[in-house]
Amino acid sequence: MTNYIVALVLGGFFGFSLNKAGLTKYNKIVNVFRFTDMAVLQFMMTALVVAMSGLFALRGLGLITFPAIPATYVAGNVIGGLIFGVGMALTGF
Amino acid sequence: MKFILNYIRKEVWSPYVAGVLLGLVGIAAVWISNSLLGASGAFENLAGLIGKAAAPTLFDNMYFNFIMPPGITVSVILLVGVFFGGMVGAATSGTLKWGKKGSANSDEQWKRIFGAQTWKRWLLAFIGAIILEYAAGIAGGCTSGLAISGGMLLAPAAFLFIAGMFASGIVTALIIYRKNY
Numbered sequence: 001m002t003n004y005i006v007a008l009v010l011g012g013f014f015g016f017s018l019n020k021a022g023l024t025k026y027n028k029i030v031n032v033f034r035f036t037d038m039a040v041l042q043f044m045m046t047a048l049v050v051a052m053s054g055l056f057a058l059r060g061l062g063l064i065t066f067p068a069i070p071a072t073y074v075a076g077n078v079i080g081g082l083i084f085g086v087g088m089a090l091t092g093f
Numbered sequence: 094m095k096f097i098l099n100y101i102r103k104e105v106w107s108p109y110v111a112g113v114l115l116g117l118v119g120i121a122a123v124w125i126s127n128s129l130l131g132a133s134g135a136f137e138n139l140a141g142l143i144g145k146a147a148a149p150t151l152f153d154n155m156y157f158n159f160i161m162p163p164g165i166t167v168s169v170i171l172l173v174g175v176f177f178g179g180m181v182g183a184a185t186s187g188t189l190k191w192g193k194k195g196s197a198n199s200d201e202q203w204k205r206i207f208g209a210q211t212w213k214r215w216l217l218a219f220i221g222a223i224i225l226e227y228a229a230g231i232a233g234g235c236t237s238g239l240a241i242s243g244g245m246l247l248a249p250a251a252f253l254f255i256a257g258m259f260a261s262g263i264v265t266a267l268i269i270y271r272k273n274y
Contacts, residue, residue, distance in 0.1 A: 010118055016181055018179060025200060047112040047241055050113050072250040085263075089266045
């Protein structure tokens with residue numbers, strides 16, 4: 001039960017940050033592919049840098065263990081990414 | 094304090110500030126519940142739940158039995174949180190409006206490229222969403238579940254996915270926009 005409450009709160013902050021970064025808008029998403037508005041990349045990379053430095057620091061201190069990391073299967077990841085990009089540029093989700 | 098409150102009311106934050114917030118949420122997800130953020134998996138869980146009830150034999154396959162077991166999982170609850178979090182975000186910037194005319198197709202840039210009709214927006218959103226979810230199924234996650242959550246654990250899969258996503262996204266945008274690119 002606590003798991004669900006935690007997920008609800010985390011999801012809330014997740015949605016909030018997406019909304020405030022403007023990623024709920026079509027033009028923000030598609031303009032990153034036109035190189036006219038790099039907000040998506042700035043947002044994603046900032047989140048990545050903050051999270052990866054925090055997580056690796058916490059793991060170094062022995063406070064957390066990592067969950068199973070997403071599986072690597074090169075063909076699947078790349079082909080999935082290629083199809084995903086088409087949908088993303090079409091709809092802006 | 095007043096500065097912070099005013100900043101929360103802004104409609105569009107600096108992507109760096111919002112990115113830091115998401116990064117902290119990502120850390121919290123691993124620290125508190127040892128899980129990763131993700132969105133596309135929840136739809137598969139729900140689709141499996143509906144499919145198992147409606148057409149049990151069709152959905153009795155390896156994918157829905159083992160890889161994406163159906164049910165109201167944590168990621169489904171997370172997605173509910175995302176929905177309400179997005180609403181709170183819109184409410185704080187005063188852009189949350191119920192049933193406003195034309196709000197289903199309000200993006201000026203979209204209208205310029207594809208046309209002002211709402212049904213076009215809905216149709217393309219539906220088709221695009223099918224493409225997105227199918228691709229997420231192949232790759233093992235979407236922008237949030239694989240690219241961001243996997244990337245912060247330095248999973249190679251995440252960076253392969255980001256590379257593929259941008260390569261085809263740029264090509265698709267080139268095709269759609271042609272001269273206006």
